[in-house]
Amino acid sequence: MTALQLAYARHTDLEVLVPSTYGGEIAAANTAQGSRRPDRWTRESFVGALEDPADKSFLARILDRLDHHHQSPDHRDPLWYGARPGGGLFFHLFGLKYPPFQLAINSAGRLTIKGTWQGFREIAGHPGFAELAAMLGQDENGPTRFVPVADLDPETLWNVAETTARLINS
Known part of the structure; x- marks a missing residue:
């Protein structure tokens, strides 16, 4: 002004x-x-920013599942890339509107995950998040926080995320 x-x-x-x-x-x-547009992650820059080999392996398994099992009906990228460095990757499974989780890299360069049950007003506290929230040691009616992926199995996480995505988007 x-x-x-x-x-x-x-x-x-x-x-x-x-x-x-x-x-x-x-x-x-x-x-x-x-x-000026914010500097956004790309798939390559996100993978490249990880420092821990176990985190890279975890992410590779998740991305492999995404690439081989989930094509959007309109062929859009199922990932939404947040701004660097604090943003992350949001996984829009099946091309659905609301992602069940976000992966991010913390200040120590480690891969973390956070459920999105507080990220979108329309699905805040949705009961479809219950299993994912429990897996992350949280409650879908409470606040969400990033936790390390180190103690999670990528296959189990993926299966829970698929179910969660269907429930929260129905």
Whole structure:
């Protein structure tokens, strides 16, 4: 926003209003900043950012299941890529609107998972999240937090995620 300010000046019998503007620099900076797109993950950059071999193996197994078993009806990428570094990968199984979980990389470079039962108002606390929430040591009616994938089996997670995706999107 740019504002106009008028300053009053008087010299003997002469009165003058002097216009000045301010805020233009802020508006220009905000416009320039807003026009830049955030740096988003790609599949390759996400995999490359993982430091632990076990995390890379876990992710490879999950992505393999995604690639071989879940094609979107409109052939769109079933992954939604969040902004780097804090965002993650959202898995839209079967091309459905709501993803059951998100994978992210924590500050130590480790792979973490978080359920999405608080991420979308329309499905907040949906009972279809119960099994996934329990697997993550959480409750679908409570807050969600990232947990390491280290203690999870990718095949079991995938099977639960498929069921969850169908339930929360029905």
